Amino acid sequence: MIVTLAALPVALLALGAPVFIVFLAGAIATIAWVLPVPPIIIQQTVFGSLSNYALLAVPFFLFAGELMRRSGIADRLVDFAIAAVGRVPGSMGLTTIGAGTVLGAVSGSSPATVAALGKTLYPGLLRTRHSPSEAAGLIASSASVAIVIPPSIAMILYGAAAEQSIAKLFIAGVPAGLLIAGLMALWVVGVALVRGSASEHRFVAAIAVRAFLRAVPGLLMPVFVLGGIVAGWFSPTEAGGFAALYAILVGILVHRSLSLSELLEAAAEAAVLSAQILIIVAAAGVFSYLLTTQQVPQALIGWVGGLGLNAWQFLLAVNLLLLAVGCLLDPTSAILVLSPLLVPMATSLGIDPIHFGIVMTVNLAIGMFTPPFGLNVFVAQSVLGLPLGTIFRGVLPFAIVQILALAIITYWPPLTLAITRLV
Amino acid sequence: MSPRDMPIGGDILATLSAASHKLVRLLLGLVLLAMTLANALNAGARYLFGTQMRGTDELLAFSQVGIVMLGLAVVTAERRHLAVDLFPAKSPINALRRLVLSLVTFAATLYAAIQSYAFVERMAAFGSKSMGLGVPMVIPHALVFVGFALTAAVALATALADARALVSEESRR
Amino acid sequence: QTVMKMASATINDVQHEFQKVFKRELEATVGDAITVEIYPASQLGPIPQMAEGVAFGTIESFISPTSFLTPLDPKFQVFDVPGLFASPDELSAVIHDPDYRDHIETMFLDRGLRVIGAIYNSPVLILTRKPVETVADMKGLKVRTFASPLQVLPMEAVGAIATPLPLSEVVPQLQSGGIDGMLAGMPILTAFKFYDIAKNVTDLDFSFIVSMNVVNEQWFQSQAPEIQEAIRQAGRAAEAEVFPWGVENVARANGVWTDNGGMIHQLPADELKAMLAEFESIGAEVVTAEPATAEEYERLQGVLKAKREAN
Numbered sequence A: 001m002i003v004t005l006a007a008l009p010v011a012l013l014a015l016g017a018p019v020f021i022v023f024l025a026g027a028i029a030t031i032a033w034v035l036p037v038p039p040i041i042i043q044q045t046v047f048g049s050l051s052n053y054a055l056l057a058v059p060f061f062l063f064a065g066e067l068m069r070r071s072g073i074a075d076r077l078v079d080f081a082i083a084a085v086g087r088v089p090g091s092m093g094l095t096t097i098g099a100g101t102v103l104g105a106v107s108g109s110s111p112a113t114v115a116a117l118g119k120t121l122y123p124g125l126l127r128t129r130h131s132p133s134e135a136a137g138l139i140a141s142s143a144s145v146a147i148v149i150p151p152s153i154a155m156i157l158y159g160a161a162a163e164q165s166i167a168k169l170f171i172a173g174v175p176a177g178l179l180i181a182g183l184m185a186l187w188v189v190g191v192a193l194v195r196g197s198a199s200e201h202r203f204v205a206a207i208a209v210r211a212f213l214r215a216v217p218g219l220l221m222p223v224f225v226l227g228g229i230v231a232g233w234f235s236p237t238e239a240g241g242f243a244a245l246y247a248i249l250v251g252i253l254v255h256r257s258l259s260l261s262e263l264l265e266a267a268a269e270a271a272v273l274s275a276q277i278l279i280i281v282a283a284a285g286v287f288s289y290l291l292t293t294q295q296v297p298q299a300l301i302g303w304v305g306g307l308g309l310n311a312w313q314f315l316l317a318v319n320l321l322l323l324a325v326g327c328l329l330d331p332t333s334a335i336l337v338l339s340p341l342l343v344p345m346a347t348s349l350g351i352d353p354i355h356f357g358i359v360m361t362v363n364l365a366i367g368m369f370t371p372p373f374g375l376n377v378f379v380a381q382s383v384l385g386l387p388l389g390t391i392f393r394g395v396l397p398f399a400i401v402q403i404l405a406l407a408i409i410t411y412w413p414p415l416t417l418a419i420t421r422l423v
Numbered sequence B: 001m002s003p004r005d006m007p008i009g010g011d012i013l014a015t016l017s018a019a020s021h022k023l024v025r026l027l028l029g030l031v032l033l034a035m036t037l038a039n040a041l042n043a044g045a046r047y048l049f050g051t052q053m054r055g056t057d058e059l060l061a062f063s064q065v066g067i068v069m070l071g072l073a074v075v076t077a078e079r080r081h082l083a084v085d086l087f088p089a090k091s092p093i094n095a096l097r098r099l100v101l102s103l104v105t106f107a108a109t110l111y112a113a114i115q116s117y118a119f120v121e122r123m124a125a126f127g128s129k130s131m132g133l134g135v136p137m138v139i140p141h142a143l144v145f146v147g148f149a150l151t152a153a154v155a156l157a158t159a160l161a162d163a164r165a166l167v168s169e170e171s172r173r
Numbered sequence C: 001q002t003v004m005k006m007a008s009a010t011i012n013d014v015q016h017e018f019q020k021v022f023k024r025e026l027e028a029t030v031g032d033a034i035t036v037e038i039y040p041a042s043q044l045g046p047i048p049q050m051a052e053g054v055a056f057g058t059i060e061s062f063i064s065p066t067s068f069l070t071p072l073d074p075k076f077q078v079f080d081v082p083g084l085f086a087s088p089d090e091l092s093a094v095i096h097d098p099d100y101r102d103h104i105e106t107m108f109l110d111r112g113l114r115v116i117g118a119i120y121n122s123p124v125l126i127l128t129r130k131p132v133e134t135v136a137d138m139k140g141l142k143v144r145t146f147a148s149p150l151q152v153l154p155m156e157a158v159g160a161i162a163t164p165l166p167l168s169e170v171v172p173q174l175q176s177g178g179i180d181g182m183l184a185g186m187p188i189l190t191a192f193k194f195y196d197i198a199k200n201v202t203d204l205d206f207s208f209i210v211s212m213n214v215v216n217e218q219w220f221q222s223q224a225p226e227i228q229e230a231i232r233q234a235g236r237a238a239e240a241e242v243f244p245w246g247v248e249n250v251a252r253a254n255g256v257w258t259d260n261g262g263m264i265h266q267l268p269a270d271e272l273k274a275m276l277a278e279f280e281s282i283g284a285e286v287v288t289a290e291p292a293t294a295e296e297y298e299r300l301q302g303v304l305k306a307k308r309e310a311n
C-alpha cells in the first residue's frame, strides 16, 4: 500500500505527470492490486466531488476573471490603481492584497480568487517592476484569506463536523483574516522601502481622476457582488455567476469591447481552466477516500493523542500535522475527517473550539499555496502560464509571513475570540 | 493548438480532430454561458418574485460535472495539464518522459472509463432519479464515463505522436 | 475478517448513537469476525454518494432520514408523510411492531437493501428569523426545504416559498435575509448552534423524521448465517436502546435552544389541526401516485390504525 499510495505518486510527480494522474494512478494501482475496494468507487467519488454545488464558485469566478481581462475592465482597474497609489511604496502589491481580501471575502473560494486576481492584476504587477515569481507568489498567497474571512466553506464544514456555531466561526475569522492581510501588507511595503522603488510613478491628480472615471464600472463590481450578498439578493456561490454576468454586461454595453465570439471564447477558456483545476479536486477525492477508509489520518491523530501533550504543545503538533496532512488530503476531507477527532482532544486541554476552528482553517488556507500540493499554486500555474518552480519561489516569503500570522492566531486566542464573546 | 501538433496522421483525420476540438470548446463555452444565465434567473426569480426554478442547483452541479469531464479531454489534447515541472526544458530524456506520461495517462483514464461504464450500467439498471429535477441519475453519471473515455482516446493519440517524436529524435542522433 | 463501514451525514445525534450501540452489540456477539468502522459527518462523501455507495456495495451500511433514501426507492416516502404520526411513542409502536418491523427489514430487498435499524429521529420544526405564531405568519416566507415534494408542497400550501438551497448556502443566506427560515429537526439546529443566527422556532408538528439504517444485501448474503443473525439482532437491540435516548435528546436540544436565548412558538390549536389535516392529504396524494408506494402506505396506515384502536 505504501508503494501505490506513496511511492508511485511521488515518482509520477517527480516525472512531471499531470497532478490529477498522480492521484488517480496511485488510487487505481491501490484498488487494482492492493486493497479489496470495489473499483466503481472511482466513478462515485469523482461524481460526488464534481457535483458539489459549492465548487461552482470556481468556474463562475474564472469566467468573470476571463471576461474582465478580455473586455479591458482589468486594464482600467490596474491603470487606476497605479495612478492613484503610485507613490505609496509597494502600491501594486498592496492593491493585490486588498483585492485578494475583498474578492476572497466575497467568493469564499481561494482558487477562484487566485483565478480572478491572476487575470486582472498580474500585468499590473509586472508593469510595476515585480518579477513574475514575486507577482505569482503574491497572487497565490493573497487569495488564501478567502477561506479565513467569511463566508467560508471550510468553516461551514468545520461547524458541521465539530458541532460549532458557524456564525461565531465567521465572526472569529474576520480579525484572523485581517491579521494575515495586514502582515502581508507590512511585508510588501517593507520590501519596497528596502529596495527604494517607491517613487517611480508620480501622482498626477488629472491622470488619476481620468483613470478613476474609466475604471468606475469595474470598481463597482465588488460593490455590486458584496452588496448583493449582504442584501440577500444572492448566495455566495451564486455571487460568482453574478460577477460573470456583470462583466458581460459592462463589456458589451458600457465598454463595448466584447464581441459575441469573444464572449463564447472567454466562456470556453473558463470552462477549460475549470476542468484543469477541478479534475485535481476530483482525483484527490478518490485518493482521500482510500486514505480515510484505511484509517491513515485516524492513526496519525491517535499517535498525536498518545503523546500526552499540553495545550501549547498540542497546538504546535496540530499545526505541523495539518500542514503535513494538507499535502495529502483535500481540505474538505481533511476537515470532515480530522475535526471530529481533534476537537474533543482540544477541548479536553481547555482550548476553545471556535479558536481551534480558526487555527485549523488558517492551516488549511496556508496549505493551499505551499509545496508540494496547493490548489492555489496550480491555479496560478494555469492562469499565469508560469513554471511551478517559479511560483513556489515567489510564494516562499509569504508562506513565512502567514506562518507567523498563524503563530499569533494560535497562541493569542483573544485576537479571534474577543469579538465572539461580545455578541 | 496548431494543426502540426495534431497527433493523428493524415490530413482528413487531422482536419476532423481539429474540427471536433473546436466544436467541443464551443459546446463548453455555451454550457458555461447557459449556467451563468440559469444561476442569475434562479436567484433573481427567488429574490424578486418569490418563485423558484426548481432543481437549478442540481442543473448547475450536473453541468459542472459535464464541463469538467469534457474539459478534461480538451486539456489533454492541448497538453495543458497542471504538473510539477522539475525537468529542464532541454533534458535529453524529455521525449521518452513525455511518451511514458502519455501512456500512463492513457492507461489510468482508460481504466477509469471502464470502471465508470460498469457503474453507469448498474445505475441504468437501478434507475434512481435525482431529487430536484427528477432526471434519471444515469444521465449525469454518464458524463464521467464520456469524459474519461474521450480523454483516454485523446491520450492514446498524444502517445502516438510522442512515440513518433521519439523515433524521429533517435534517428537524428 | 470482514470490515463493515457504517456511514452517516451527522455526528453525535441519535443516528450516530445507533451506530455506536450497534457496533458494541455486534462485536459482543461475533468478536472480531467483523470489524465495524463508523464514519459519521459525511466522511465518506456527500449524502447521494453514500446512498449510491450502499446500494452498489462500496459502503456496507448507511443510516439516514428516509427522505434522503427516496432516490434509492420511492417506497421510503411513506414514512415521510407529514402529520402521519401523532407522537414519537406512536411512531415507535408502529415501526417496532414485531410483524411490521420484519416487513420493513425486507421491504427494500428488491432494491438490494436490507433495513437493520429503524429509529425515531426528531420532529421537523420551522426555524425563522421573525416569530411565526399563526399559520398566516408563514405566508411569503422563503423557507429552505429538501427538494422532496413532501416538504415543498406543504410549505407551498401555507403560502411559504419552498427554497431547496444546498446546505452550504443556508447560513449566509439566513444571515443576509436571502431566506427567512428552514425546516429542520431541533438536534440539528442546536448542533449547528443556529440560535446564533435566528432565534425563532415554531413547533409545526410537521412530521417525525424516521431514520433507517440500510445495508447492502449482497454483502449481507455473503456473510455466514450466524453472522447475519447477529447483525439482525444487534440492529434490533440498538434500536430499542436508542429510542429513549432519541426522545431525551430532542428534549435536551429544546433545553439547549431556550437556554441560548432561542424561542419555541406554538401555533393556535385549531389552526394547527386544520393545517396538519391539509398536510396529510397532500402527503397522501404524493405517496399514492405510484402503485407500489401506495400499497406500502396503505399497509402502514393499517398498522397505525390497529395501534390507535388498541389504545
Ligand code: NA
Pocket: A104, A105, A106, A107, A108, A109, A145, A146, A147, A148, A149, A150, A151, A152
Ligand atoms: Na470568504
Ligand code: NA
Pocket: A326, A327, A366, A367, A368, A369, A370, A371, A372, A373, A374
Ligand atoms: Na500544500
